[in-house]
Amino acid sequence: MIKYIGSKRTLIPQIVRVVRALPAARCVVDLFSGTCRVGHALKASGYRVLANDHNAYAEILARCYVQADREEVHGDATRLVKEFNRLKGSPGYFTETFCVKSRFFQPKNGERVDAIREEIARKAFEPELEAVMLVSLMEAADRVDSTTGLQMAYLKDWAPRSHKDLELRVPNVLRRAKFGKGEAYRLDAVEAASRLEGDVAYLDPPYNQHSYLSNYHIWETLVLWDKPEVYGVACKRVDCRARKSQFNQRADIESALRSVVEAVKAPVLMVSFNNEGFVSREAMERLLGEAGQVIVLENDYKRYVGAQIGIYNPRGEKVGKVSHLRNKEYLYLVTRDGSAGGLDGLAQLAARQVHLF
Numbered sequence: 001m002i003k004y005i006g007s008k009r010t011l012i013p014q015i016v017r018v019v020r021a022l023p024a025a026r027c028v029v030d031l032f033s034g035t036c037r038v039g040h041a042l043k044a045s046g047y048r049v050l051a052n053d054h055n056a057y058a059e060i061l062a063r064c065y066v067q068a069d070r071e072e073v074h075g076d077a078t079r080l081v082k083e084f085n086r087l088k089g090s091p092g093y094f095t096e097t098f099c100v101k102s103r104f105f106q107p108k109n110g111e112r113v114d115a116i117r118e119e120i121a122r123k124a125f126e127p128e129l130e131a132v133m134l135v136s137l138m139e140a141a142d143r144v145d146s147t148t149g150l151q152m153a154y155l156k157d158w159a160p161r162s163h164k165d166l167e168l169r170v171p172n173v174l175r176r177a178k179f180g181k182g183e184a185y186r187l188d189a190v191e192a193a194s195r196l197e198g199d200v201a202y203l204d205p206p207y208n209q210h211s212y213l214s215n216y217h218i219w220e221t222l223v224l225w226d227k228p229e230v231y232g233v234a235c236k237r238v239d240c241r242a243r244k245s246q247f248n249q250r251a252d253i254e255s256a257l258r259s260v261v262e263a264v265k266a267p268v269l270m271v272s273f274n275n276e277g278f279v280s281r282e283a284m285e286r287l288l289g290e291a292g293q294v295i296v297l298e299n300d301y302k303r304y305v306g307a308q309i310g311i312y313n314p315r316g317e318k319v320g321k322v323s324h325l326r327n328k329e330y331l332y333l334v335t336r337d338g339s340a341g342g343l344d345g346l347a348q349l350a351a352r353q354v355h356l357f
Contacts, residue, residue: 001061002142003149004035005215008204011272011299011329012041018270018297018333019047019200026179029198029266031189032205033062034212039182040065046178052185052192054245055212057138057219062184063131069176077132081168084133090115093227098218102235104154109144109166113137113222116168121225131184136168138219143167151218152234189247189256193263201266205257206247207277214240250278254287261291261334269334275327284332292336299329 008015015038019025026048030039033051036058043049043066051062089095089111099110120133146155146162185192193201206212213220217236221228228237246256257279261269269291273284281296288294 001035001037001040002139002216002219003147004037005149005210006034006204006207006212006274008034008038008272008329011331012038014297014299014331015202015270015272016041016045018331020045022200022268025199025268027198027200029192029196029201029264030062030066031192031196031201031203031260031264033058033066033184034204036061036065038202038204040172040174043174043177043182048177048180048198049182050185050196050198051182052187052189052196054186054188055216055220056186057216057223058212059184059186060131060134060138060223062182063128064135064171064173066182067184068128068132068173069181070173071175073129073132073173074170076129077136077170077173080129080133081136081170084116084119084137085168087112087115087119090118092118094222097221097230097235101230102154102233103158104145104147104151104218105141106144106146106158106162109141109162112166113141117222117225132171132173134223135171138222139171140166140168141218141222150215151236152215154234189260190263193260194265197265199266200268200270201264203257203260203264203269203271205253205260205271205273206245207253207274207279209248209250209278211240211243211245211248213237213243253278254283258287258290261288264291267336269332271332271334273330273332275330281330284330288332288334292334295333295335297331297333299331300327 019028019042028042028047028049030049030051033039033053036051039049039051039062049066051066053059053062089108091111092114094114094117095107095110098104099107116137120130125133144162144164144166146159214236217240221237228239230236231238246252271288273279285294
């Protein structure tokens, strides 16, 4: 899957263990789905997943990895990947914006992106097959970009991978889950929480001032293909200035999170949150304690690669030291009145935490 700050790749085994500890669990609602790594893993474990995110690229990832089923799209996707890999490049908006005005991709690869994206638009696929092909293109571009993983800036010198030729692959679309077909949504988190019902709700909200739309604006443009006006050295979409989230505001995040938690239609909640976030562990436990009994699991992990490299000014000169190289990710488990028959199972997980991490 695409490079993504805040990815829950290392936390996924623990999340799956938690859901498996709930004998009544059949459906999981993922309210901030991002790259859909968590939803994909839960689908692979047999659970029906309802995935939601307010960004278009995240909805497309969820439609590919949660909603689409391998038995329905794999044959067509395999044929189309071969067809698109034979297409010659044709410079257009993507090349001009992200290879000439900025340097996120080599022009040879930007031209391929332009040609393939225009062909996807021309063919007007049904939504699930379209999502699979867009994810294939997104992931192919991600493998040849020249960044540290964020699209706020590009590297001063070309990354070695950027010289490789863009090549599509068929995404790892899973067969339909044992407990039913998944669904993908693009809704405000509170609206999604009030509309989508499940046995477990998983919340992975933004935790600081950094907007996922700004961090991954190229994927938003690639998916929407609206060819927007851009600004700044990074050629960000102009709507990055207007589409702001309460979750990126220190003063608003607690009330925003409380609104989501109050709206959730699930007897068990899981919330993952970083110790660098705007909400401290103590404040999070108080907030979630209003909804039910709280158990906390703790995970230690490396910070993202950009933080490990160091702090540089626009001239490429190192100007500061990184304060720390490791973070803690907390997984908060909330049960309402011992619901879902899972309180004992979750308590046992907490007692065995040393075996989980």
